[in-house]
Structures are given as structure tokens and as C-alpha cells.
Amino acid sequence: xxxxxxxxxxxxxxxxxxxxxxxxxxxxxxxxxxxxxxxxxxxxxxxxxxxxxxxxxxxxxxxxxxxxxxxxxxxxxxxxxxxxxxxxxxxxxxxxxxxxxxxxxxxxxxxxxxxxxxxxxxxxxxxxxxxxxxxxxxxxxxxxxxxxxxxxxxxxxxxxxxxxxxxxxxxxxxxxxxxxxxxxxxxxxxxxxxxxxxxxxxxxxxxxxxxxxxxxxxxxxxxxxxxxxxxxxxxxxxxxxxxxxxxxxxxxxxxxxxxxxxxxxxxxxxxxxxxxxxxxxxxxxxxxxxxxxxxxxxxxxxxxxxxxxxxxxxxxxxxxxxxxxxxxxxxxxxxxxxxxxxxxxxxxxxxxxxxxxxxxxxxxxxxxxxxxxxxxxxxxxxxxxxxxxx
Numbered sequence: 001x002x003x004x005x006x007x008x009x010x011x012x013x014x015x016x017x018x019x020x021x022x023x024x025x026x027x028x029x030x031x032x033x034x035x036x037x038x039x040x041x042x043x044x045x046x047x048x049x050x051x052x053x054x055x056x057x058x059x060x061x062x063x064x065x066x067x068x069x070x071x072x073x074x075x076x077x078x079x080x081x082x083x084x085x086x087x088x089x090x091x092x093x094x095x096x097x098x099x100x101x102x103x104x105x106x107x108x109x110x111x112x113x114x115x116x117x118x119x120x121x122x123x124x125x126x127x128x129x130x131x132x133x134x135x136x137x138x139x140x141x142x143x144x145x146x147x148x149x150x151x152x153x154x155x156x157x158x159x160x161x162x163x164x165x166x167x168x169x170x171x172x173x174x175x176x177x178x179x180x181x182x183x184x185x186x187x188x189x190x191x192x193x194x195x196x197x198x199x200x201x202x203x204x205x206x207x208x209x210x211x212x213x214x215x216x217x218x219x220x221x222x223x224x225x226x227x228x229x230x231x232x233x234x235x236x237x238x239x240x241x242x243x244x245x246x247x248x249x250x251x252x253x254x255x256x257x258x259x260x261x262x263x264x265x266x267x268x269x270x271x272x273x274x275x276x277x278x279x280x281x282x283x284x285x286x287x288x289x290x291x292x293x294x295x296x297x298x299x300x301x302x303x304x305x306x307x308x309x310x311x312x313x314x315x316x317x318x319x320x321x322x323x324x325x326x327x328x329x330x331x332x333x334x335x336x337x338x339x340x341x342x343x344x345x346x347x348x349x350x351x352x353x354x355x356x357x358x359x360x361x362x363x364x365x366x367x368x369x370x371x372x373x374x375x376x377x378x379x380x381x382x383x384x385x386x387x388x389x390x
Contacts, residue, residue: 209235240260341354
């Protein structure tokens with residue numbers, strides 16, 4: 001589970017491959033490392049399949065990258081399984097099926113694990129700053145090694161989501177949401193969520209990282225952004241070093257990603273590119289800047305005022321996808337001269353009268369308007385609520 005249990009000779013090496021064929025690219029970067037240390041070991045492959053989205057959208061890991069990992073680690077003599085614990089409200093096996101990962105697992109005779117099926121194991125974080133314990137899916141602790149296989153994406157709350165943050169998908173069921181509900185910390189260089197991810201990395205970080213940059217996501221990631229074809233795969237035994245290289249390919253600096261900076265400062269990994277040996281030498285030529293998420297969501301929907309205070313990405317994504325689908329008809333559900341106010345997040349002390357409150361975190365303001373309950377609610381529930389008030 002912790003980086004360092006099984007590593008090639010040089011733990012800071014990172015390999016990058018650019019290839020239109022995702023399977024070939026992933027096999028290429030994995031071939032750059034000796035995987036002999038995994039012989040006879042049980043290896044858990046942890047892709048990003050947190051949502052029911054089809055291949056090619058940039059939401060979930062490319063199934064061919066997962067297929068390459070299955071083949072490479074199996075050929076090295078490991079016993080391999082693919083496991084996931086998706087976001088709240090998503091069925092694990094349905095997400096793996098929709099993503100195409102289930103199909104390649106069956107084809108390669110690799111077991112699939114619903115990591116939410118069994119009871120969690122509570123793990124203490126002795127020196128945690130924002131959190132002191134985690135509810136961890138047992139498989140993340142029982143397997144000899146965990147390989148994090150994320151998609152290269154921007155993120156509305158953390159800037160990027162890569163191999164280190166992908167381990168958040170090893171947290172049991174809705175306990176993932178707890179990291180979004182933390183009180184503010186007394187520091188200006190990182191938010192509570194970002195500090196919590198660094199805390200998580202003290203006890204839960206990958207033994208190997210394989211980052212899928214074949215089709216990433218830019219803008220309103222992790223699920224409401226735009227697919228970003230880059231055609232690269234990045235791999236390495238140090239999740240922090242691999243994330244740092246991926247950040248550069250995205251036009252970012254890992255030092256500016258608080259949870260990566262904090263983790264590196266604590267000694268969990270290396271993000272200084274001058275200390276990382278990257279192959280091939282011309283790897284920087286593969287870079288293509290990813291569009292960042294807008295700081296103000298109202299930019300996307302100028303006729304709507306979105307009151308967002310400490311919301312999680314699940315509620316944001318639900319609302320954004322809903323507005324993209326139904327935004328043009330929204331006005332017909334509100335009185336002609338009334339403003340359209342929508343609130344998400346747990347941090348509001350008050351909201352304007354008539355506000356449409358989205359998600360359980362806004363429940364205490366239901367008397368000011370209407371509440372669409374859920375964590376998060378589905379888009380159809382928002383539409384049904386609006387139609388009922390018409």
C-alpha cells in the first residue's frame with residue numbers, strides 16, 4: 001500500500017510514451033521498468049471508474065490502458081485484480097461495465113472487485129493535520145501492492161487529479177464525501193480537502209502509478225469538463241514523481257498543487273523535476289496545456305447565480321451537467337422578473353429567498369426556496385422539482 005514496499009532500483013524514474021494506440025503506449029512505459037519484484041505478489045489495479053461514463057469521454061480510465069496493466073503484471077508473475085469504489089450513488093460494477101473496463105477484465109480473465117461490498121477497515125493517521133483516520137476498503141490493505149491507474153484530468157477543487165488523488169477511490173463508500181466536509185484549517189496555502197489528501201497519502205499511496213493521458217479531461221473536471229486527446233501514458237514507481245511529470249505535460253507545476261507540495265514536503269515522494277529522471281529525453285515535447293476549471297461557475301451560465309460555498313465535486317458536476325442539458329429552458333420555471341438563484345455546498349449561512357437548494361448540505365435553507373435532496377441528487381430530480389414549482 002505505501003510507496004516503497006516494492007520498487008525498481010531507481011524510485012524516481014518516470015517513463016512517458018506517446019502513441020495513438022493506448023494499449024501499446026501503456027505496454028511501452030511498463031516495459032521501461034523491471035516488474036520482477038511483483039512475481040508471486042497480489043496486485044490490485046485501481047483505475048478511475050467512479051462514474052457511469054463510456055470510453056472516450058475522459059471521465060474514466062481508458063480500458064486499453066487497464067488491459068495493458070493486466071497483461072504486464074500478469075506476465076511478471078503477479079496475481080492481478082481490478083477494484084474500484086466509485087462516488088456516492090454510483091454502482092461499482094455498473095460503472096466498470098459502462099467504462100469498458102469490465103469487458104477487458106473478462107477478456108483477460110482478471111477478477112473485478114466491488115470494493116464497497118465488504119466492511120471498511122479503520123486506519124489511523126498519526127500525524128494527520130486535517131484528518132486523523134480513514135475508512136479504507138479492505139482490498140487496499142490486503143493486496144501486496146496497489147497500482148493507481150487514473151485519467152489525466154483537471155479538478156474543480158484540487159487543480160488536477162492524478163495517481164495520488166486517485167487513491168481516494170480506495171476510501172469506503174460515502175466516507176469519500178467526508179473529506180469535502182472538513183472545517184477550514186488555519187492556513188492560507190491549502191484548503192481542508194487538499195490537506196486531507198496529503199494526510200491520506202501518509203498511509204494510502206500507490207506502489208506504482210500508470211497515468212492514462214490518452215484522452216484526458218480539461219476545464220470542469222473531474223466529470224463535467226471537455227475531453228482532451230493527448231495520446232500519452234506516464235508510469236513510475238513514485239506516485240508523486242509520476243504526478244509531477246503528468247502535471248508538466250498538462251501545462252502545470254506540481255509545486256502549485258497543494259496536496260502534492262504538502263506530500264513532498266513531508267517526504268512521501270518527489271515532485272522536483274530536476275530530481276526525476278524522465279524517459280525519453282524529449283518527453284516535454286508531448287506537453288499540451290489543459291484548460292483550467294473556471295474560478296467562478298457563473299461564467300459558464302451568465303443568467304444564473306450559483307451560490308457555491310464548500311460544495312463537493314459530485315454536487316458541482318451534477319449541477320453543471322444539468323444546466324448544460326436544461327439551462328436554456330430554466331427561465332420558464334422561474335417568475336419572469338425573479339433572479340435565478342441556485343445554492344450548493346455546506347458553507348452558506350443564508351441564501352436569497354426563492355433559491356433552489358441542491359443537495360443535502362443546503363437542507364437547512366429549504367424554507368428560503370425549494371430543496372432537491374440527495375448526496376448528490378440526480379439531474380432528473382432537479383428537473384422534477386422545477387416542474388413541480390411551475
